[in-house]
Amino acid sequence: MSQSLETPLSKVKRGPNRASYDKKQACAIIDAALMCHVGQTKDGQVFVTPTCHWREGDYFYWHAHSKARNVKGPIDDPEKVCINVSLLDGLVMARSAMHHSVNYRSVTLFGVPERVEEQDEKVRQFKLFLDKVSPGRWETLRPVNETEIKATGVVRIKIEEASVKFRAEPPIDAPEDYNWPVWAGVIPLERHWGTPQTDPVQQQIFAPAKPPEAF
Amino acid sequence: MSQSLETPLSKVKRGPNRASYDKKQACAIIDAALMCHVGQTKDGQVFVTPTCHWREGDYFYWHAHSKARNVKGPIDDPEKVCINVSLLDGLVMARSAMHHSVNYRSVTLFGVPERVEEQDEKVRQFKLFLDKVSPGRWETLRPVNETEIKATGVVRIKIEEASVKFRAEPPIDAPEDYNWPVWAGVIPLERHWGTPQTDPVQQQIFAPAKPPEAF
Ligand SMILES: Cc1cc2nc3c(=O)[nH]c(=O)nc-3n(C[C@H](O)[C@H](O)[C@H](O)COP(=O)(O)OP(=O)(O)OC[C@H]3O[C@@H](n4cnc5c(N)ncnc54)[C@H](O)[C@@H]3O)c2cc1C
Ligand SMILES: Cc1cc2nc3c(=O)[nH]c(=O)nc-3n(C[C@H](O)[C@H](O)[C@H](O)COP(=O)(O)OP(=O)(O)OC[C@H]3O[C@@H](n4cnc5c(N)ncnc54)[C@H](O)[C@@H]3O)c2cc1C
Ligand code: HEM
Ligand code: HEM
Numbered sequence: 249m250s251q252s253l254e255t256p257l258s259k260v261k262r263g264p265n266r267a268s269y270d271k272k273q274a275c276a277i278i279d280a281a282l283m284c285h286v287g288q289t290k291d292g293q294v295f296v297t298p299t300c301h302w303r304e305g306d307y308f309y310w311h312a313h314s315k316a317r318n319v320k321g322p323i324d325d326p327e328k329v330c331i332n333v334s335l336l337d338g339l340v341m342a343r344s345a346m347h348h349s350v351n352y353r354s355v356t357l358f359g360v361p362e363r364v365e366e367q368d369e370k371v372r373q374f375k376l377f378l379d380k381v382s383p384g385r386w387e388t389l390r391p392v393n394e395t396e397i398k399a400t401g402v403v404r405i406k407i408e409e410a411s412v413k414f415r416a417e418p419p420i421d422a423p424e425d426y427n428w429p430v431w432a433g434v435i436p437l438e439r440h441w442g443t444p445q446t447d448p449v450q451q452q453i454f455a456p457a458k459p460p461e462a463f
Numbered sequence: 464m465s466q467s468l469e470t471p472l473s474k475v476k477r478g479p480n481r482a483s484y485d486k487k488q489a490c491a492i493i494d495a496a497l498m499c500h501v502g503q504t505k506d507g508q509v510f511v512t513p514t515c516h517w518r519e520g521d522y523f524y525w526h527a528h529s530k531a532r533n534v535k536g537p538i539d540d541p542e543k544v545c546i547n548v549s550l551l552d553g554l555v556m557a558r559s560a561m562h563h564s565v566n567y568r569s570v571t572l573f574g575v576p577e578r579v580e581e582q583d584e585k586v587r588q589f590k591l592f593l594d595k596v597s598p599g600r601w602e603t604l605r606p607v608n609e610t611e612i613k614a615t616g617v618v619r620i621k622i623e624e625a626s627v628k629f630r631a632e633p634p635i636d637a638p639e640d641y642n643w644p645v646w647a648g649v650i651p652l653e654r655h656w657g658t659p660q661t662d663p664v665q666q667q668i669f670a671p672a673k674p675p676e677a678f
């Protein structure tokens with residue numbers, strides 16, 4: 249599973265020291281994030297849509313209403329979309345303004361989406377999506393019905409043309425600036441799932457859903 | 464400052480009940496976020512670049528190396544870019560799979576970028592950017608020099624064609640599902656700035672930088 253994802257399109261030119269084309273690393277970042285940004289065009293105009301995603305093996309999946317742009321557009325009019333998945337990990341505070349930065353994990357993917365058509369396969373994918381969002385929850389839910397399956401568009405791209413970029417280190421200042429009298433370092437961004445807020449209309453008491461490992 | 468940002472391009476068709484075109488609301492979300500995703504094209508291929516942004520009045524700014532795609536591309540070859548700024552606020556756990564969702568604040572902006580050319584104005588913008596990232600820090604840093612100013616591309620779009628979409632509520636299930644015996648509600652996502660990590664090479668002790676209100 250660890251072949252290179254590098255192609256002319258996904259080759260990092262700016263900051264290649266921060267780049268990787270390792271599929272395992274890309275998948276780890278994809279799995280650690282709940283949302284991505286899907287870029288596509290329509291009549292020459294670019295659109296960027298924030299979207300939740302999940303992964304199975306070599307495939308990156310997302311869903312929306314079957315008529316939504318980000319699942320219908322690139323199927324009606326096949327196009328290589330560009331998707332970015334980014335996690336902001338910290339603020340990098342340098343001694344000079346220009347060397348300020350952020351620590352991050354980021355994956356950019358390219359691919360022509362294909363639609364998942366088959367009903368049973370769609371339902372299997374819904375389960376995988378739910379398993380990511382809240383492990384064990386799928387089995388406890390009111391089962392999906394045919395209207396819901398039809399209303400939902402599920403698309404995927406193969407993870408084969410992509411790049412990883414990440415930064416996870418202290419500031420890097422110019423050598424002559426290291427004695428500038430100001431604090432320098434990283435302020436990490438921490439994320440966690442807070443106290444579950446039960447639906448106010450719910451009377452009976454149940455154990456809250458399990459939150460995901462992803463953010 | 465509160466005129467409508469609605470245009471044919473920014474008009475929300477899916478889920479218009481979640482939409483707003485109020486500039487104040489858009490600006491509040493822009494200011495609450497450190498990063499955005501810039502969508503643009505090059506020879507018909509779409510690219511999405513995660514980027515830090517800031518705002519002054521009616522303008523949305525970002526920066527990169529003066530030769531980076533997201534600051535050079537749409538200047539060399541003017542194009543209406545699409546930028547999304549999203550904050551994930553929680554996971555919405557419903558009684559049925561399909562009514563699962565996320566609570567979020569999101570702004571989509573369209574505009575043809577213009578470059579900030581003038582040196583003094585660039586430096587003034589650097590300060591505004593730093594003021595967002597760490598209030599009061601600019602004055603304590605090694606001042607920027609001409610090489611740095613030249614190396615940095617700063618671009619902006621006017622906030623005049625945009626849409627806000629947000630969700631901040633419990634799950635909404637089908638009426639017949641409200642008695643399904645499973646926990647339903649929202650699990651909020653919490654973010655905060657962790658303990659500052661001083662650059663390991665720093666010997667002298669300084670007060671750490673102030674983290675921003677934005678995430
Ligand atoms: C964190 C997050 C995760 C999401 N996950 C999913 C998901 O998994 N599946 C899903 O169906 N939807 C998801 N959404 C909503 C998604 O972004 C779109 O709103 C939805 O897919 C409809 O897109 P459309 O282009 O078909 O809408 P249209 O209504 O046709 O778009 C028309 C115009 O509405 C505006 N608009 C559309 N979406 C947004 C937005 N998010 N923010 C601001 N303006 C907008 C734009 O100006 C756009 O040009 C998510 C949103 C967020 C913020
Ligand atoms: C949270 C965050 C904030 C950022 N803020 C800024 C900022 O404010 N200013 C700035 O200059 N840069 C920022 N970056 C880096 C930025 O995303 C780009 O890497 C940089 O602008 C160079 O882009 P380019 O298209 O010119 O690079 P090129 O190297 O020319 O791009 C070529 C290929 O490299 C790959 N690539 C480029 N960027 C990324 C990426 N981020 N992740 C994965 N693959 C990538 C893509 O496959 C792309 O097609 C940020 C990154 C993250 C994750
Ligand atoms: C205000 C003064 C600043 C100047 C003059 C400046 C300048 C630059 C330049 C020239 C680059 C391009 C580096 C390259 O691609 O070779 C760059 C990249 C970058 N800048 Fe800034 N910057 C400034 C502040 C900031 C701040 C405050 C942040 C973060 C909050 C930031 C975040 C970044 C990031 C994330 C990159 C990409 C580096 C990477 O890919 O690892 N910059 N900046
Ligand atoms: C797995 C079973 C699921 C099905 C069948 C399903 C189906 C759908 C459908 C049909 C829509 C379109 C609504 C519309 O635009 O009219 C939609 C939107 C959406 N879905 Fe799902 N969904 C499922 C699970 C999830 C999960 C687990 C999440 C979140 C983690 C999620 C997040 C969203 C979001 C954010 C929207 C956009 C709603 C908005 O803009 O407010 N969905 N889903």
